[in-house]
Amino acid sequence: MPHGAIRERPLLLTWAVLMALSALGAFGAWLADGGTLRLAGLGAIALFTLFKARLILANYLELSRAPGWLAGFSVAIFLLLAMIFCLIALVPAP
């Protein structure tokens, strides 16, 4: 990471949160593998993935400067993830 300037800090923070969300996603996958908490696990994966996508869009791609577009992309990704994970939840692997 570049050092010194203040504006760099959100970037470092973004990165750290992204890493944390990835780890949490792996935890979600572990939950989704089992029986009782399967739905919670799937929901967690979808939710953390949506957060990650939003972080990348807002901070890496700098859409925080274009809130309308950020909202549009977020909705599209939300709908996609909702569709995929609902299908996965509805049709469990035997």
Add this chain to the structure above:
Amino acid sequence: MKYQSQKVAAYYFYCAMALFAAQVTFGLVLGYIYVAPNFLSELLPFNIARMIHTNALIVWLLLGFFGAAYYLVPEESETELHSPKLAILQLVLLMVGASGAVVGYLFRVHEGREFLEQPLWVKLGIVAAALIFLYNITLTVLKGRKTAITNVLLLGLWGIALFFLFALYNPANLTLDKIYWWYVVHIWVEGVWELVMASILAFMMLKLTGVDREVVDKWLYSIVALALFTGLLGTGHHYYWIGTPGYWQWIGSIFSALEVAPFFAMVVFTFVMVWKGRREHPNKAALLWALGCSTLAFFGAGVWGFMHTLAPINYYTHGTQVTAAHGHLAFYGAYVCLNLAIITYAMPHLKNRAPYNQVLNMVAFWLMSGGMAFMTFTLTFAGVVQTHLQRVNGEYFMDVQDQLALFFWMRFGSGVAVVLGVLLFLYAVLMPRKEVVTPGVKTETVPAE
């Protein structure tokens, strides 16, 4: 017309319109054979007439593109053509090849791949003509002003020539034959021709609406980017059932579903430009054709293409009248309307008189487009019924065809309307009422072109 050498475009447009008339005439004959199968069955069998129908279409559209390029490149580049003589030589070559091919077909001289039936000498003639054209146009562009329109147009025209080279490669293995055959057919009509289409439309929007060039350029690049980003891998929708790997069903379905995007963008582009435009251009007919072009291309190529492009659907509809429906409206909307638009726009300039007789031309538009739309509907219904009877119920082809007779009668009727529309168009463009011309008056009505 600002540059003398633009005049060569007129000869291209005349030849294009002559072939257009031939194309629809043979189309009408084919439509009649569908309902009266014994008609001319010895003298002009269906396969021969169809070769002339499809080949004449391709050649006249290309002639129209060449003419459009010779018309708009000098104006865009702000310089005379490199060599009008070469342009004439190229036209002669193409017309000798085209008429030679047609006469040859009537005497059963041809090769055998669909749309590429031209004998080898004609193919080589086409290559030679293409080389002359590219040489001529490229040098013109290089010596003059470079614009986004000429840039995209040139790329499209180079692409047409390069991908035509695959027409010369005919492997003995049928699957390979088909793979590379689509390199010509698909990448032409759903790839590089779209570049030509977008650039000609952009030129017309610039002239007809007076919108800033900056804005037009951006639309142009966005549209052609969408066209190639989706269209190249969209070739996959032809690679479902010809002996190619199964993954094409995924690639083809996804990318060709998105092929609607550039056509939709073209609709938005043309309508937004007209809406925003500051200029009241007197050539209303040209504007009508341009708007009709983007709209009908969106329906024919975009919507009707999407209808049967997903692999699980195409599995049942592949090779039925659904394809014929899509093919007719797509070619008409995207490329026939485009050429008629630029011809309608350019002819008054080329003949140096004000664009009048527009009412007849606009009636021709509605007659032709209405006929085409009705033909598309009848063929679509025929195709859906055929799909069910033949592909689902497993009834035999000819039994199914007999049950479709009513649709084929209606299709023939719509064909009559189209031919009448074409005749009216030719009359409106070529035989204007003499008394409207006011000799000696400067007829350049459009400022700042």
Add this chain to the structure above:
Amino acid sequence: MSEGLTASKARNIFYGGSLFFLVVFGALTVHSHFYAVNTSTNAEGLTDSVVHGKRIWEENSCINCHTLLGEGAYFAPELGNVWVRYGGRDDPEGAREAIKLWMQSQPSGIEGRRQMPQFNLTDEELDALADFFKWVSEIDTQNWPPNDAG
């Protein structure tokens, strides 16, 4: 300076993006080419007679009435599976004879029926054409067409 370059950047992204898709398409074509040669078609069965049959198919412009693997005109039946439809899998000789007989008896001349021209092919040419149909019917077409009707 930067704004004047906007158009050239748009052009570069258009070129770059298109080139990327072209390269991907080319790579997939190469894969499909070898798949066709090695997997989906019978390369060893591509005898002189089959090649001759394909040439006859082309010389007579059959594609402008029929379809072959769904491509062509839609005026006459699909022929990619004509071999199967004529029972060639169980009785190759019977199917061959039936195809030849059909070709020889055209045109039917029946009023109101679509007419197929008489192509005056020799016996050897008819055999080659039948060999071509047999070879095409063995291409792995991902189970297309859905049924024997074609």
Add this chain to the structure above:
Amino acid sequence: MGDGEGACNEAVEISSGWGPLSALPGDAMMWILIISELAVFGAALAGYAVSRALDPELFSASQAHLDPFSGALNTAILLTSGAFAAGAVRQARAGAIRTTRWLIGIAFLFGLAFLTVKVGEYAGHLADGYGLEANTFFTLYYLVTGFHAAHVVFGLMILALVAAFASEENVTTGCAFWHMVDLVWVLVFAVFYLS
């Protein structure tokens, strides 16, 4: 291009020329590419979900052959690479060309690491006999991740290009493509490896 009429017009007019796309940071044309790519990958992932619903047994059995650790590792690698690329954009904006180039270089190396891991995974699957045509799951897996990997390769070339011609605009545009590759991977990872 860019000469002739382009150069003599006001910047204001040009920025308005992109319509709603003008609001996006960076190059509008790149955003058209990004949106197209998201549509393509979105459609492919949706297709995956439908196919999986039609044959959950096959998908679950095949999915067991993927190594979630490699996927997670690659996620971390790519996101880190993205962070360096984002840093490069900020440095370029501040006019620090040298730092910009260093950061792009590091992002580039992480990209190479991603490809190394990915190729290792492919080699493993192929050695186990799971190729492109093995079954629907693996066809989709190879198509989606392979197409993504092709973007990584293409993105690396773009990074190299914008490091060489490191104007603020170029860096922003090039890194936008790289972030799109990041974003797509996050979705691909969740669908193929985690669920």
